[in-house]
Amino acid sequence: MATQTKILTQHIDVPGIDTLAVYRQHGGYAAVEKALKTMSPDAVVEEVKKSGLRGRGGAGFPTGMKWSFIDRKSGNPRYLVCNADESEPGTFKDRYLMTRSPHSLIEGMIVSSFALEAHLSYIYIRGEMLATMRILEKAIVEAYAAGLLGKNILGSGYDLDLFVAPGGGAYICGEETALIESLEGKRGNPRNKPPFPAVKGLWQNPTVVNNVETIAATPWIINNGGEAYAAIGVGRSTGTKLISACGHINKPGVYEIELGVPVEEFIYSDQYCGGIWKGKKLKAVVAGGSSVPILPAQLITKTAAGENRLMTYESLAEGGFASGTMLGSGGFIVMDEDTCIVRNTHSFARFYHHESCGQCSPCREGTGWMEKVLHRIETGQGRMHDIDLLVDVAKKIEGNTICPLGDAAAWPVASAIRHFRDEFIWHIEHPQEATQPGAVYRGEAAIA
């Protein structure tokens, strides 16, 4: 097995890496020196474009391109906001990175803010991570004291102020326009787009919102060059990605992989998940956080065409929604043969209903309806037409809402029925058996 390049986690186990001194001993802040003293903001953007880095928050949008959309003509102040809201079920990589190595994010914020010519930037962190916020704030104080933040950073003439702002418990604030509303001190109701944040974002000024992991990758790109980053990975999936693996595996945790590792290797190799726990068999995987379609075991390791699936944006999406899924946030949720798919789908539906901001009726009503129907099926009161009813409700939410939470709520339900319809039917036909504690359908999962 080839050793994998580590970009984000190379020094994460070094004792004291959360302090400026130790972080610097391991090459920390070299990218700030290089970018601010020897490069123009445009040159930094170019390097990130060359790297092929794509947003690690879930959508995978090319970062350099996003940066080039920011309005530099209006003369209004520009802001960089780091999305540290990490609330997508199955995702726990940003908390890990920020808590263990806060300076990785701060260095990235300086380099990225410089590229955008922003002089005021924020890290918006979910309220549940107040302890991590203290760690970041301590590191920020150190950075100010060392002249890495504030006025005239390292004598370069560039000024930047950086603050951390907490949320208050709301998944929807991970959506970038809801995040901006929240940062303005309001309820997290997503905005209609356009205008996009790059034109009118925080306080109606040009704003870029990027995920923690995206921003933390930029110092390496500046130090080593965009081409070196692009040389890692496969095709348009360049560089490394943090995958947070959880569920029924032997070794849950955060793994930094070079994009392109075969899914099968990721699940079974001791270097990563270490196989399914208790010697059981794999039943299903949700590969990129709860919002992406679930896939049964046969389709997660191989595509419908029989090719090996790789941990890349493209390979996981192979087959579209009929037989594929998405890399998403990298929240890799593994389910063993004893998992009840109806129960799991109900749990996700309850989550989206709870987290819907309530602005659009298809999402507000539809998520509640799906939760109710799934609860009915799970508790043995389902009716056969409930299955098509769920498909219908999901279809009516999808694409008809202000923000993508509606889609994110629809996909898990639609895909569970697509791939595990037999199991839903069994629940409805055998209410007594299905509601016994620990009851699980053992038949063959139907594959569309």
Place this chain on the structure above:
Amino acid sequence: MSAYSFSTEKVSEHAHFSDALLEKARVAIAKYPEGKQKSAVLEILHDVQNEFGWVSVTAMDRVAELLSIQPIEVYEVASFYTMFNLEPTGKYVLEVCRTGPCQLRGAEELITYLEHKTGAHHGHPSPDGRFTVKPVECLAACGMAPCLQVRLKQLDGDYKYYENLDEPTVDRLIAEEWI
């Protein structure tokens, strides 16, 4: 979207903010440009909850005053975000993750066990006033499931995560740490 209980009772001792709380509010407000002080509302609400244990209407009115905004602008924010408790709670609020990945590794059983051990059912404080068990959504600790977080006075009001929980650990925490 969910409805949370909201106490409208005035609580006279929440009208006065300590110097430490006012200083925290000042620091929070200073993070934002002139005229954008409203942005500090969430951080200040966390500090208020830390000071008084929950967020009363009286305290929210005082926050509105500090930020020069209307009281309704504070109420609508406080009621949107699930971390703010808008009525009195037990001394320790156990925010237990109930979402899918944690459910796969025993979250529901943990919630039942916690309710049973503490006597705090359905979000209400336990009869001895020590606990509230509050099921919450994914805490970004799914690999260390099941898990919960608690705000601890011992940590100056910071939240502490407890991960990979099992029944003996919960027993020990109840006996020794959450007292």
